[in-house]
Amino acid sequence: MIAKWLEHFRVRRILKRFPIPHETWHHLMTADPLFHGLSAVEKARLREMATVFLHRxxxxxxxxxxxxxxxxxxxxxxxxxxxxxxxxxxLDGCNDIIVYPSAFRVRREAHDELGLVRQEDNVLAGESWSYDGPVVLAWDEAEAELSENHPGHNVVLHEFAHKLDMLNGKANGMPPLHAEMNRAVWTQAFSQAFEHLQAQLAHYHNPDINSYAATSPAEFFAVTTEYFFTxxxxxKQHFPGVYEQLKQYYRQDTLHRAQSADSGF
Ligand SMILES: [Zn+2]
Known part of the structure; x- marks a missing residue:
């Protein structure tokens, strides 16, 4: 009880002493369609959470x-x-956010199917290594996604989705589900969609969503999270089961929100 009270006091102090300036906030909320359709109550909570996140x-x-x-x-x-x-x-496990000006090169050892070690050189727009490791972002990518409309792409959401996935160990495409959710239903929806995407790519068909999602179940969760919000x-059209599970997991109905924003509510 005391801990809760103390946390409440600390949060109040952060909000008072380190507020996000009104102009900055207003610009963010209007420029990026990501935030359109949020209710006034949701926007107020979002602002509090963003302020505390930025400060901590x-x-x-x-x-x-x-x-x-x-x-x-x-x-x-x-x-x-x-x-x-x-x-x-x-997101308590992540304390550091490292921002590169643009896509960065990462060199690391990778193990292939035969167990052989090879050097891998990748150019990435974002990365999150482990639950308590930093999130690494390329600013040009993040900025372009904010100021222009890039449906299906959001590097910030992608990297933090990996963090949520890692709350229950290694990133495997399934974060800890809520008590009212059903693991079997989640697994069925995600594995069916993942296999469908892989089959599309194997047959050189146009993929329903960004083909990067087919890399692994962990990337599938992070990429479908990008689509869920953007x-x-x-x-929902291509993977209704995945949409439904993400809606239950994130406890947000993003399609409903986008539609109400379109109709001017
Ligand atoms: Zn990823």
Missing amino acids: KYFKGAQGQVVTSEMGAAISAQAALLVLNLGLDT APKRL
Whole structure:
């Protein structure tokens, strides 16, 4: 009880002493369709969560990138939207956010199916290594997705979705489900969709969603999360079972929200 009271007091103090400026917040909420359709109550909660996130996480620029307060606010607002109905503590394991100016090169050892070790060189827009490791983002990618409309793409949501997935161990495409959810239903919906996407690619068909989702179940969860928030209509149209499970998991109905934003409500 005391701990809860103390946390409440600390949050109040952060909101009072380190607020996100009105202009910055207003610009974010209007410029990015990601936030359209949220109710006034949801927007108020989002702002509180983003403010606390921005204050508590350590933002660090790499390769000369300066992380401005606007950039920090933009990243924080997106992370807060992801966990709006899950709670900020689901992202407690991640304290550092490293921002590169653009896609960065990563060299690491990879083990192939035969167990052989090879050097892999990848150019990435984002990365999250482990539950308590940093989230790494390329700012040009994140910025383009915020200012233009890139349905199906959001590197910030993608990387933090990996963090949620890792709450119950290794990233395997299934975060800890809520008590009212059913593991078998989740598994059925996701594996069916994953196999369908892989079959499309194997037959050189146009994939229903970004082919990167076919890399692994973990990437499938992260990519479908991007669609869930930025292109919910497309996700529901192609993978209704996945949409339904993500709706239950994130406790948000993004398609309903997008439709009510379109109709001016
Ligand atoms: Zn990923």
